[in-house]
Amino acid sequence: MKVVETIAEMKQIRRKLAEPVGFVPTMGYLHEGHLSLVRRARAENSSVVVSIFVNPTQFGPQEDFNSYPRDIPRDLAMLETAKTDIVFIPTAEEMYPPRFGSWIDVEKVTERLEGAARPGHFRGVATVVAKLFNIVEPTRAYFGQKDAQQVVVIKKMVADLNMNLQIVTCPTVREPDGLAMSSRNTYLKPDERQAAVVLYQALKLAQQLWSQGEKDANRLRQAMRDLIQKQPLAEKIDYISIADAETLEELDKVKPPALVSLAVKIGKPRLIDNIVLE
DSSP states (O other): OEEEOSHHHHHHHHTTSOSSEEEEEEOSSOOHHHHHHHHHHHHHOSEEEEEEOOOGGGSOTTSOTTTSOOOHHHHHHHHHHTTOSEEEOOOHHHHSOTTOOOOOOOOSTTSSTHHHHSTTHHHHHHHHHHHHHHHHOOSEEEEEGGGHHHHHHHHHHHHHTTOSSEEEEEOOOBOTTSOBOOGGGGGOOHHHHHHTTHHHHHHHHHHHHHHTTOOBHHHHHHHHHHHHHTOTTEEEEEEEEEEETTTOOBOSBOOSSEEEEEEEEESSOEEEEEEEEO
16 A cells, blocks of 8 residues: 655656546545445556545635544554555645635535535535545546435536546444444544434334335425434534435425434534435
């Protein structure tokens, strides 16, 4: 496994990599969810590149950029075990040199949910992912379903800009009690960690009611809200959404595939999760 820190070296090495090339972009502090993407990339490609970059442009002024968990030696040990070929770890100065001034705005699908709650977030995501795609030139790039809106935004960007790669969406990896794995889970205190399971319980409730014949999206949203509000440590519900899985427009009647997603603040972290009603 080789660690690369500059764009010039990454481009040079890329020319020698065996095709096809699988790519997993990450912000580090890896967990089993990330490793499941790396293993999928390993199974489907001759070469595997993973990037670790905590992207400053996708964090808002009140968000946790400086405190976001980082542990590069631990990440590298995990990626070596997962048989990664190249780990690309650029600095912010390398990715955003002085006078950097080009941005990608994906319209409409970024205006809702996370985009509404975190203005500018997806401009930062789309720009850095496009840069990484241009640097690594992967055949396939792997993303987790947990960040469902991010996947929708990236797929739209790739289609709209005729980028020459395939986006592969992989299932959300969960803890035994259902909590979606996330680097931000490390912020949870023990009682908050137990309380956080309410996100998955609310999603499963919506799925259960829908499978029993409930098609009214507002009733499903209200049932989810009622369940979450019974949890005292769920301090704030940012949103509960039942939307078209492609356009992210809110639904009145549930018509599959529908994305059921939510964002809830429990203690310090703001947690997100989702399921798709197929």
